[in-house]
Amino acid sequence: KNEVEQSPQNLTAQEGEFITINCSYSVGISALHWLQQHPGGGIVSLFMLSSGKKKHGRLIATINIQEKHSSLHITASHPRDSAVYICAVGETSGSRLTFGEGTQLTVNP
Amino acid sequence: DAGVTQSPTHLIKTRGQQVTLRCSPKSGHDTVSWYQQALGQGPQFIFQYYEEEERQRGNFPDRFSGHQFPNYSSELNVNALLLGDSALYLCASSPGTGGYRDYGYTFGSGTRLTVV
Numbered sequence: 279k280n281e282v283e284q285s286p287q288n289l290t291a292q293e294g295e296f297i298t299i300n301c302s303y304s305v306g307i308s309a310l311h312w313l314q315q316h317p318g319g320g321i322v323s324l325f326m327l328s329s330g331k332k333k334h335g336r337l338i339a340t341i342n343i344q345e346k347h348s349s350l351h352i353t354a355s356h357p358r359d360s361a362v363y364i365c366a367v368g369e370t371s372g373s374r375l376t377f378g379e380g381t382q383l384t385v386n387p
Numbered sequence: 388d389a390g391v392t393q394s395p396t397h398l399i400k401t402r403g404q405q406v407t408l409r410c411s412p413k414s415g416h417d418t419v420s421w422y423q424q425a426l427g428q429g430p431q432f433i434f435q436y437y438e439e440e441e442r443q444r445g446n447f448p449d450r451f452s453g454h455q456f457p458n459y460s461s462e463l464n465v466n467a468l469l470l471g472d473s474a475l476y477l478c479a480s481s482p483g484t485g486g487y488r489d490y491g492y493t494f495g496s497g498t499r500l501t502v503v
Binding site: 282300311313318319320321322323324366374375377378379380383 | 392420422424428429430431432435443445475477479489492493494495497499
């Protein structure tokens, strides 16, 4: 069992739909990161959070430390949101990141 | 303010050869981490450098080695390349290793290595 599990692996939505991607982890963490990766390969950091909820534009990230679970929500999805979304955790004992496998999101017009 | 710069962007090597990948961290960052991302998978931690020393290492063989220079830039070296080393190699920089509770990562665009 991976230390960081994401679901779903693949997600197809119609433009305008509300999207949720889930992440569960089994290790102690200092912080959880949500990252976006486009086909070119570069990774962009969306959120880093250790408690509660953060919002940036149409993106919302929540974390429940007790349940070791986080969700990334996208409101009013748009085709330009199509990308791989990756959950990663920073372990308590160091700053290395452990990544989930990623969720491939495709938003159709 | 430049982010993380990696070079080259693409590379093709033959089995058995050696390769060196380079990374310049974001201004103000002194810690560099390297990750390997195979196609369709999440990145895997290779190692992390701070103050010119390897601080942490993932589950990678000794064929993978690195170096950090006084200006915080870093190199990843892979010897005796195998077909399975084909992957996207990502560099991430962060502002120090103390505390870990407020670190922010900046990722480079990666180097796509193909071993034939």
